[in-house]
Every structure is written in C-alpha cells, then in structure tokens.
Amino acid sequence: MKEPFAQRLGRIPPYLFRELDKLKAKTKGDIIDLGEGSPDQPTPMGIVNSMIKAVARTENHRYPTYAGKISAREAVAAWYHRRFGVKLDPGKEIAMVLGSKEGVAHFIWAFCGPGDSIGISDPSYPIYPNQVWLSGARPVPVPLLEENRFLPDLDNLAKIGNKIKLLCLNYPNNPTAGVADLGFFRDIVRLAQKYGFYLLNDCVYSELYFGKRKPPSILQVPGAKERSIEFHSLSKTFNMAGWRIGMAVGNKGLIQALLRIKQNTDSGPFGAIQDAAIYALNHSEKLAAETRKLYLRRRNIFCDELAHFGWQIPKPAATFYIWTKVPNKSNSYNFALSLLKYCRVITAPGIGFGRYGKGYIRFALVQNEKRLRQAAKRIGRWLS
Template sequence: MHESKRLAKLPTYVFALLDQLKSEQRAQGKDLIDLSIGSPNVPPPPAVVEALKKALDNPQNHRYSSFEGNPEFKQAVVDWCKRQYEIDIEKNEVVELIGSKEGLVHLAFATLDPGDRVLVPLPAYPAHFRGPILAGAEVFVLPTIEKNGFIPDLDNIDESIAKKSKMLILSYPTNPTAACAPKSFFEKAVTFAKKHDIILIHDFAYAELYFEGKKPPSCLAVKGAKDVCVEFHTLSKTFGMAGWRVGFAVGSKEILDLIRKMKTNLDYGPFGAIIKASVAALKTPNDYLDNMRATYQKRRDIVVDGLNSLGWSLKKPMAAMYVWAQVPAGFNSMSFTNELMDKTGVVVSPGTGFGELGEGYIRISLVDTNQRLAEAIERLQKAGIRFHA
C-alpha cells in the first residue's frame, strides 16, 4: 500500500512501538504497571454520568449535531470561562470539539499552507508538531530546557525567523514536562504574536490540574489576547472524560471561524448526549475539582519522593499529571524505558516521543492508584535501579 508523502514526513511514533512491547510482555503473563499514557483514571462526577444516561433516552440527541454547535453548551462554556479564569467570552467565540486534539489538527489544516513556518517549543505534546507537519508546514523548534523552566525565550527568536512564521503553539501547564508559565510570559507571547502577525495557540488541557493552590493563568486573561489567540480546553483531564472525546476552543472569532469551516466539511460535533452531559460537567461544583487535585497531588508525592529516595533530585511539579525525569548515565530514553519494562514491569514513556529534545528523559503518568504507584517504586528498588549522573 502506498503511503502518502504527508504521512511519510511524520517522525517515528514511538508510542506504537511501546504498545507492541507492552503486548509482548502481557502475552508472557507479566503484570505491568502502565504509567506510559496520560489517560486519567479519576472517574467523572456522578451527576455527569447520570446526565448522559438521561440524554441517551432523548431521540433528538441521536441525530446529527448542528454545525453551529449547541447553544446550551456554548453558554456553559461562557459561564465556565468567566467563573474559572475571569475571562469574557461571547457564545460566537466558542467552538465545540471532538476532543482538543481534533481541533488542533483541524486548525493546522485550516490556517497553514505547505512551506508555512510554525514555532513549537520542544519537548511537546505530539499533536503540536505533527498537526502542522501533516498540513505541510515547516516546524521551527524553540528549545526549552529545565534550567529555564521549560519556557522558550521569545526574545531570542531571530527577526528573520519570526517574520516568516505564521503560528506559535504553546501549552502551559505542559505535557510532558509539567512546566507552568506565569502571566508575564503570556503577555510577552501576545505582544510577540501581534508584532509579527502570528496566530497564537494555547493548549490549556491541564488548566484545572494544579497543586498547592497555584492556579495557572489563561492566555486569554492577557489584555488584547483575543485579537490573535485561540485557547483549547478539554474535558478529558478536568473531569476524567478522556474517552468521551469532547472539548472546546475559545478566543478569536476570526480564527475560530476557520475551524468551523473545516469541521463543516469533515465532521459534525460531538454526540448530542455527550454534549448534554458536558453541560452538567461545566456546572460541577468545585468540590469535585478540589478532590481530583488532591488525588493527583498525593500520587505526585509518592512518585517524586520515591524516585528521590533512589538517587534522583526531582522537584515536585506544580501542575499536570506527569513526572518528567532524567534517565541514568549509560541509557538513552528508549533503552531506559526498555530496562524498566524488562526488569520491573513498570511502563513509562520515552522522552523522544515528545520530540528530539526529549532525549535523556522519561515521562511518568500519575494514572494508577497510590498502592500501585508505591509498588512501582518498590519494584525499581528491588531491581537495583537508581539514578546516577
């Protein structure tokens, strides 16, 4: 079968290889503790599940969704953005999505032509650079390093590079590093985007998954950001609804209209019953979110404290559901991932899955119980696995 040049341009998808390795290990009867995929296992609020059950009984919800989206859902998003982030959004500045990943890729196809340049900090969530590559764009890497908090230096981008760029994709708190960015960085990003006529994308997937009361800022909280920015939100991480595939984008109506145009040609919206249940989710009292954060914070502490007892010197991340850890000397990302799986049955993600600058790291997802996470640390200890520079 002939593969398109578009697909052939994509870098190797290491997660497909990882899935194959996991299947082989399980076929041998191995008990794997799988911390490789950021798939939340905190269940949705019970009221949301009940709302879905009720919506399933309404025949109207089984018809095609409206291209314009559901007015009740849009109003719930408007209210949510005001309540949670103190940003003012109009209903015509909301697009409902079949998960934010779909929206990110649709936006790439809607705004980028072959040869256009996109600025992407690495390491990054793969859709941030794979979407533009599929659209034929050139990805210009903005290196981020631990010493600088994994935040790119926008002042260091050469003027000739900036002038030829069409899009800047950011995500804080970020996957895989769990880094957070202050509002001052977003102010700089908005100024940069306006100066160079660049579309600013902010993937805010982990907006509500923060610890110790340190709430991450929305890019749209910056004055004038709506002129150039679209922010992507997902109910996957916030409400434990990853398999439901529902999210939304807010911000510049001009840019959002391009996503709408793509979607009218390629899909409808999410399943109507899921949209109804999502309205209930967006009205969920903050008690649920507080409990969700406490759950992940405890998991974070178990993993970070455990790894530090084995020679690592990790700081506790302030957001997201990941621990980003350096691999010991003598290993690269993939070989250490294999070492862990072979010797302990603990599965992590190699840093190279998030771009070439992820080499030398692994990502650990906090997606199992406290007991299993503690067992993972115990398995490493028993196998003699320690960090050494």
Template sequence: MSQPESDTPFKIEYAQRVNRLPPYLFGRINKMIYDKRVSGDDVIELGMGNPSDPPEDMVIEKLVEAARDPKNHRYSKNNGIANLRREVGAKYFKKYGVNVDPDDEVMVCLGSKEGFSHMCLALMGPGDTAIVPAPYFPVHVYAVALASGNVISLDVTNSDKFLSDIAYTCETLYPKPKLLILCYPHNPSSVVVEQAFFDEVVKLAKKYNLMVISDFAYADVAFDGYKPPSFLASEGAKEVGVEFTTMSKGYNMAGWRVGFCAGNRQMITALGTIKGYYDYGMFQAIQIAAIVALRNTDAAVEEQSRIYQGRRDALCDGLVRLGWEDARPKAGMFVWQPIPEPWRSKMSTMDFAMMLLEKGNVAVSPGSGFGPAGEGFLRMSLVENEERLRQAVRHIKTCLKDESVEASV
C-alpha cells in the first residue's frame, strides 16, 4: 500500500565541512564581469592569475604526437610516470642542488592545488591546527577546512616577525599546531625570502614537531636578478616537509594541470594513499609533453619571466604616475597594490574594486578576498600584455577622476 505524501519539503543537508567554508567574496565581481561581457563591454581582466601565453610549440607538438599513441589512453599511474618524476628530480638538482629520489620523494599531481588539497586531507583532521600566512591564498585555508582542521593565520609581511609568531603560537597553543603552510614568492602579497628564512623554518619544525608544506607555485617567475629559493634546499628540510611546484606559470601550462610534490617520503606516501582512492593519474600524453618542456624549454621559461617583468613595469610605472605607491614585486604574477588615499579611507576594498569594474571596465581582486589582512589592497595580475595594462591604467585614471567630480558636486 502506498504511503501518503508528506507536506514537508525534501531537505538537502550539506556536510559540516562544506558549511564551514566562508562565503565566496569574488562572486559579485565575477557576476558583473559576466554581465558586462554579455552586454559587449571590453573588460580588462586583472583579477585572476590565468596565464594568457601558450606553451612552446615543441611541447604542444609532443602532446599531439603522444595523444595519437593508443597506449597513452589507458589509465596512468597515480604518482606519475617514472621519466617525468626523474625530470623533476633533475630540475631540483640542477636549479637548487637538491637530491630527491624520483621513486619515493616525488609525486605528480593534477596541478599543485589538487596535490596540496589532498595532502591536507591526508595530514589533517578534527582538532588539528595549521598555521597559514596572512593575507592568505584561499586554498591554503579552504583545504584545511575541508579536511576538518582549524587555521591560525599570521602576518607574513615581516619575515622575522612571522618566524617569531610561529614560535610563540607553538609555545602557547594547546594542542600545538600540526602543520605549517608556507608560500614564497607569496601569493597574494608578493613577499619574498632568502634561503636563511627556510633554514630557520626547519629548526622551528624540528623543535615543535611541525610538518611543513611549501607552496612554490611561483618558482619560475622572478625579476631583477632575484632567484626564489627552494625550501628543500635547506638542510634537514626533507625530514620535516614537502614542496609543491607547478608548470602552470613559467611554462604557460595552466590548463594542462601539471604539478609536483617533492620531499618527505612519508608525507608523499600519505598523499599517494589519498590519491589512490580519488584518481587514476594524469593523462599520459600530457606527462610525456611535460617531460619535453622540462628537458628543453629552460630558455623559454627565462624569457617568460622577462615578459612578466615588462608587464610589471608597464603597470607599476603607470600607477606611480597616478600618484600611487610603487609596489612592484620581485617575483610572481601579481602586483599587491595599496589603495591610495582618500579612497582607502572612503570605502571598503570590495567597493573600490567594484567601482573600478563598474565605471572603468577594469577587473581586479579586492584584497579582502584574501582575508582581513588584505583589506586596503588590490591584487592585480600581469597576464595581459603591456599595451592592455597601460590601457587599464588610463581607465583607472578616468574612473577616479570622474568619481572625484561626482563626489564634489
């Protein structure tokens, strides 16, 4: 006999880990970008660090060739094919003097973001705490939250103070933090460090039994002779942590989703355990093309940094002419720009960003989207060419001039 239908609406209940996620602060901006483009407006997109340049021709050609091989369409090993892991090891030795065992100390990831998130799932659980830099790249917080862990964010702008704050937190918090998440060159603030900083991190990690994840996404994009150091190049680093790198930036392979984890073999084993349940590895043709990129395109990666440096100078020179602070970074794909007065005192960072988009057709990321420490700043990406960046500056100038006139009426 059929049961009477209930008048109560069926309820979908999310997992608590999803309910703990903060609101997505870029939603308003993304909707306005979409609406403007639908209506025919030319929006200059400086919000997302989405590389606009293609990989080298030889890399694309190898992808096509490998994709035509029927053997490459089978499931692949979830830790990556051996030759690709060997190339990662070779790059670490050649560039940083670091020896990593490609069999046990390197793993291929579907982009560093996937690897980082699954590493958090492997290491964190209810009651566990991670220290993250503030302002923070959102996944550094969200991945911990999705793993049911807690986050303590510490100001990253002064490196010596950041180290002392880590020590103080470990001394005073109970239970002690379990994980330290680092990101240098830092996204979003573009703060950089030297090798001595990581030497001190290793000492702290050993003293407080603190595992370390270094997010080294911008390893290949640096300016004015600065060379970003690898966490793994500090003595004892492999005893306490791992490092994630990616081919998204310097190699222009963002959509290919090729990342790597290298370092502590026990942490990599834990990551492999999680990945074994979640995926079957990266498309093998992409891995073969990535080998070609790592072996043969060092000069192109260096040239890409010079391209980004030219874009940085075009944007920053223009903003300085408007009277803004010169905030040109030493590395990375972003300018972390303080909002000038009187705007900084007149409105929130989100409102300022919305004004630039609504009236100037320039999309930027409001600093508040990277946590409270980002209030008062804009993150502006360097993915557009130099002429488009100069055009963005002209739009900003007109927008703020018109806004000043309106305010005085």
C-alpha cells in the first residue's frame, strides 16, 4: 500500500539521532552513550527555583505572546550587550523560541522556498539541510575542511555567492568543534553584502569555550545586522535541554518573518520557563563558568586517556564534542558500529553529518568523568 504522506517527507533522510536510539535499544550490556549532545547535568537550582515560583503566577497560565515576554527579551538584550557589546531592540530584534532547533526550522520555512538555493555547511547538524529540503529549497553543500580549521573557504563561497539566498553557519560548530573568529565573520559579512545573500548563525555553543578567547557573535561586525539572524539556546550552557527555550536575534525584518510562521504554528514558550530563562541570563557569567570547567575536565580526561593507548586526538577549543578522524582510515559508520558492538560505546559517525564528515567520528562529552574514562579505556584496549 502506498504511504499517504506528503512527498516532502521523502526528501529527508532518517534523523541521525533517532537511528542511534534504535541501535542503542537493540544492544545489550553496559552501554556508554556518547552519541547525542544532550547534557547529563541537572539544571542549576537557582533556575529551577525561579521556575517553581513562576509556575504559580496566574499571568503564566494564559497564552504567552508570540515574540516572548518583553521582560525576557530585555534580559536577552542586556546579556547580549554584556557578552558581545551588541545593542538590540527588545521590541523588534529579539524573539523567544522553543529552543534554537525550532527557531532555525521555522525561520527556514519563512525565508526559503521552491527555487531557492541555500548554502549549508558540510558536515553540519542535520536540522539545517533537512529543513531546507522540507521548505522546498535546495541545499548547496559548503565544505568544512580540517586544513581550513573547519571554516568555509572564502574563494569557494565567492563562486556560489550570487546563487544562494541564505548561508547557514554554526559557530562554535557542531559537529567539528571549529571556532570562527571576528575576522572570519567580517569576511563573510563582506561577501554577503557583495553578493546579496543573507546569513544565519546558530550560536548555541558560544559559552562553551576553553581559554581566554571568547567566541564572537556575527552581529559584532558593523553592518551585519542588516543581513543576519542569530540563534542561541539555554540548553547547553545551563543544562536546560528539556526545557526548550532559546532566542533569535538580529535583523528586525528577519525576526518578523520568523514570527509570522510562529503565529501560525505555536504560541511561544511557557511564561514560567521564560521567567527561569531571565534568571539564567542574569546569572550567566557564574553559571557558564562552572559549565566550562566541567567540560574542560571531561575533554582532558577523555583525550588524555585515549592518548595513553596511542590515539592522539586534538583537543577542541570549544563545544563539548570531540571530532576526529577514525583510525586507519576506516569507514566512519562501520567504525561506530564496531565501537558499539565491541566496546559498548555509542558515538555519532561523521557520515551522518554530511559527505564531508566521511572518515570522522564525533564523541559527545555528556557522561561523568568515571564513565568517560571507562569509555576511553574500552576503546583504547580494543584498538590495541
């Protein structure tokens, strides 16, 4: 019997992390899951307590406003100014979203359609190309190569600049952990201005950096706001992945386009969660510093343990991902299956993030230090 579903569903491949869940369910034994980037730590109690108090407020029992509470948008604007030195109008240049995943998806639906070509980093978080396909537009792969520090090659971008409507960026990057500096963003903005395309930067890992160099916002570049929208999430920085709260900021026209879709699909984040987000943003410096210390320790433990067995892995400068070539030029998917079969460790094969992820593997540092040591020892002994 022919399936009665819309043809657009046939354009998107099975979702990588759903496939990892299926493999996990079929595998017996003590499994260490380093596949999906879902933080394992509890949400800080200050955020939880602010949510508990907010739930009792009757104002939060009604439909929220589509753009989000003005108090939440003001907190975002204040945080943006403290963190990036960027001024935003809370009334026009900020929208609260149900996590960056929802915001990115709805923006792509608002901005892209049949006949449009959209530049998508390859490898990339699968949401970007999949949502482009669902919109009826066509993804144009933009390779991220290790020799270019996993940044798009500017000469290659210039060749497609007059063909694409939008370029989707994600820095700090998932899955590669690559970091863009302000100079790169200046070059990208210049290209966008020259060729007329727009820019989306998914900046959800901006607070997970190691060292003194803070990842910038693309909006720090003069003139970038004319052609850019940027997304942030509280999921990673504050261990709030299940809360589904984030924000879109940038060009007021792009924000309004996003809201036109949201007005017809959802009613915005629950008001009490927005109140908790205000607390998180107002205390972000202390809370984010604690999160960075946690992942710095985990990064060092995991990489150093594997180094004892001869697998030298570069330590990333940001995110909680380890992105590395698989040993002996193995097939990344088969290597991931072998790690699950012989080591009981779930990972994300690079090929699942795009053609240029071939030959790479991604580890998410979302287990405690003891479990990360166990995972590294299992892998190291198997490789030995």
